[in-house]
Amino acid sequence: MSQHVIFIDDEAAIRDAVAQWLQLSGFAVTLYQRAEEALAELQPDFDGVVVSDVRMTGIDGLALQQAVRAIDSDLPVILVTGHGDVPMAVAALQQGAYDFIEKPFTPERLLDALRRALEKRRLVLSLRQLQQSSAAQSDVAHRLLGSSPAVVELRRQLLTLAPTPVNVLIRGETGSGKELVARCLHDFSPRRDKPFVALNCAAIPENLFESELFGHEAGAFTGAQGKRIGKLEHASGGTLFLDEIESLPLAQQVKLLRVIQERLLERLGSNQSIAVDLRIIAATKPDLLEEARAGRFREDLVYRLNIAELQLPPLRERKDDIPLLFRHFCQLAAAHLQRPCPTLEGEDFAALLAHDWPGNVRELANAAERQVLGLANPRPASHSGASLSSRMEQFEATCLRDALRQHHGNIQAVMAELDLPRRTLNEKMQRHGLNRSDFLPE
Structure with missing residues (x-):
């Protein structure tokens, strides 16, 4: 586990001295002058410790400690107090602060408190990760039913790939559950709160493909009366599932390849580039490399889509x-x-x-x-x-x-x-x- 420390004090000389001590002892230190700045950056599951002075302008150390508990109740907060603040610090301990250090303090006193707090944080995060992993395994087992070796292995691979940002190619026969697997990859990923957009490439007429994928501006073609957001743009931040990818026309394969490489797209009828952030999960029945050798699919696109592959067993x-x-x-x-x-x-x-x-x-x-x-x-x-x-x-x-x-x-x-x-x-x-x-x- 990394040894991350957030240190907050409104006196620059104290911040610089503490940062030097901690960095020489192998800690990664982030300094803040105000508690508000630290709270704006702090996330649940932060793998470190927060150290803060008690008396500061704006949000003081006691209010900071309560705000940190609201973000993550198990995140250790160590308070640095003056002599007159000791009763206040004791009250903070009763409210959940991990420890307090009275000024002036030696580097050894701070390092000892930090090492104990970091060990506690490591144990808390390890247990939390174990509980999340167990819950995910139980959840995916209820969605991908079966206890045959092939399905057990599929669930294991799915939970390994889901948290990663890589594109995935799903191989399987018709009706074998490719969209369900794609949906699980999305739902167990960090993108789960963003859109999951599914598109069956075999169900779209070729003349509508570009508009469907990339969108269009008003007047881009006859009948385009208003602006339309395409599937790629709509899926930005989330996951785009392209079923029967082997049916994607060659002309659109070139444009999709460019989007994957550059993370930019242009709507039909526009010269403006739009940044997109998406993960592509593609599904196919035939072997795409064989399709490429037959001239029906771009080989360079195959390698962009098939960063990882999941094989779905037939029933x-x-x-x-x-x-x-x-x-x-x-x-x-x-x-x-x-x-x-x-x-x-x-x-x-x-x-x-x-x-x-x-x-x-x-x-x-x-x-x-x-x-x-x-x-x-x-x-x-x-x-x-x-x-x-x-x-x-x-x-x-x-x-x-x-x-x-x-x-x-x-x-x-x-x-x-x-x-x-x-x-x-x-x-x-x-x-x-x-x-x-x-x-x-x-």
Whole structure:
């Protein structure tokens, strides 16, 4: 942890002397003459300590300490007091100040207080970060459902990439949840309070693309009666999600590349450059480099978009998640349609597992809604042609996963429910790639 210290005193000679002591001792020091200046810059989660004189013009040290508590109640404040201010400083300790130092003081006295305060701050921020990480993991697990190894790895990669500013390319088949993943990348990022703007590149006529992306001025073309803000400008500060990016016309690829490189755009019909700050998340089904080799996509744009890549597994490769997902979609549909949620039997789930699901999660959600409406049973007509033994293996994995999830990884409870000895259960879990730790409570 960095050793940051904010020091506030309205006497320049004291500020300079303290700064020299602290810098020689390895601290990073920021000096302020007035408390108002420091408060204007101070942010929650500041990784340091505030040291302030008590008697100052404007906001004094006691009022400063209360203002700092309002910003971050765990941020240590050390007050520097004259002899006559000791009773006042003791009262400040009772109100939450970390420590006070009586003038005149030695460098050693200040350094000792700072080191203790910084260690406390380090522990507080570490615990806070751990709690935030745990909450994020729990939240993303409720949005990206599934406990198959592919989905567990996807969630891990997502939480690693989300806080970073890099552009991300999402690869996945139609219906595999690319927009949901893009939305999670935005919602778990520092840009979460700014716009998330989604644009399907395949749904826009080519002659409208430039206006849609870059906006236009009044009179820029026939029918442009007023000024229009484009998606790139509207997403500034936030995230722009470009779905089916492979459909972006080559002419617009050149202009998008320039925006990414220069962080500037021009509306159609204008010569004025507008600064933009955005993160681009693109989604595609085909390999963009193969598209580039075929002359349908710019290779230099591929490298700008694909700083990091997320691969979304098709549903047929994560079949163990199908029962959980189908129940979830049934519950959502039942609540939306105000109908009872159907009860499914083991043979119903076996039929679900036997299907290829070419439409992936989107097709599964549609099947669940039709099931709630009573328009179809959960046994799709097309089958993968898997052997009976293969289907039985899939069903066994589903039963094990459901029991582990229901009992939160309690092996004894799973053994009792499935009537299995410990060794047999261990062998089956190992064969199906199931780990008890994946089912423990968050």
